[in-house]
Amino acid sequence: MKWRDLPPLSALRAFAAFAQTGNVVAAGEALGVSHAAISQQLRSLEGHLDVALLDRSGRALQMTEAGHVLAQALLEGFGSMIEVAQQITGNRDARPLHISVTPTFAASWLMPRLPRFRAGHTDVDIMIDPTPEIVTLRTDGIDVAIRYGTGPWPGLESAPLILSPMVVVAAPSLVGDGELPGIAALAEFPWLEEFGTTESTRWLRKHGVEDGGRGGRMQVPGNLLLDGARDGQGVAVTVREFVARDIAAGRLRELHRESSNGAGYHVVTRTGVQRPALKAFVQWIKREAAE
DSSP states (O other), X not given: OOGGGSOOHHHHHHHHHHHHHSSHHHHHHHHTSOHHHHHHHHHHHHHHHTSOOEEOSSSSOEEOHHHHHHHHHHHHHHHHHHHHHHHHHTOTTTSOEEEEEOHHHIIIIIHHHHHHHHHHXXXXXXXXXXXXXXXXXXXXXXXXXXXXXXOOOTTEEEEEEEOOOEEEEEOHHHHOSSSOOOHHHHTTSOEEEESSSXXXXXXXXXXXOOSOSSSOEEEEOHHHHHHHHHTTSOBEEEEHHHHHHXXXXXXXXXXXXXXXXXXXXXXXXXXXXXXXXXXXXXXXXXXXXXX
């Protein structure tokens, strides 16, 4: 390792802060310095490397391709150093367990079961981030994500939780009790869709039902999707596991089912040794899914 090739640490910290916050003002606040000092450090870093890391042609600074590459390495590197520092001081285990999960999964599956985990781990604080976005798992951020797909995800460890087929459902008050309509006929009904890019969004696009016909399309938060379907406000696409009881009780009708083809929900973590709270949660959620 040639230490002389390493740019000044202060400049690297400034660039990492900019990459994490998105602007020089927020980066300065994060490091306790002025935004002018951040700007000076960014230019110093570019001068040291003789590479353009930022595109200054627009109204806001944007990272170049080289900037994105350096930012990813710095965030991972600084994150690892922070984690080690927290570990040797005991602060790492005290940090809340940060979980990223889709809103539908959180409302329909995780939240009803979470009290069982908390009852056995009263010392673990939990932060749940319900978002359809695929987030980056970092040492100083999100610990674990519940993702829908077939996996694996490069650079991460994953294990299947629920491999359940996708189904199209609607309340009898909307579609009646007679013969099930085909997919083409379903385009004439109003549709409910979760905000963001989700499993339901992909299904709708695959089958060309992106817009409702008679009633159009209504986008709602994931925790309201199935409530709206039960109330007869629209047709919805979801994982069958989430509506099995509703179908059995007659609250919803299963209009169409599609094989999962290996797709489902997976628990995803970074590689390496897991802190006790994360390890306990991963073991617990696997047991819950198996049951």
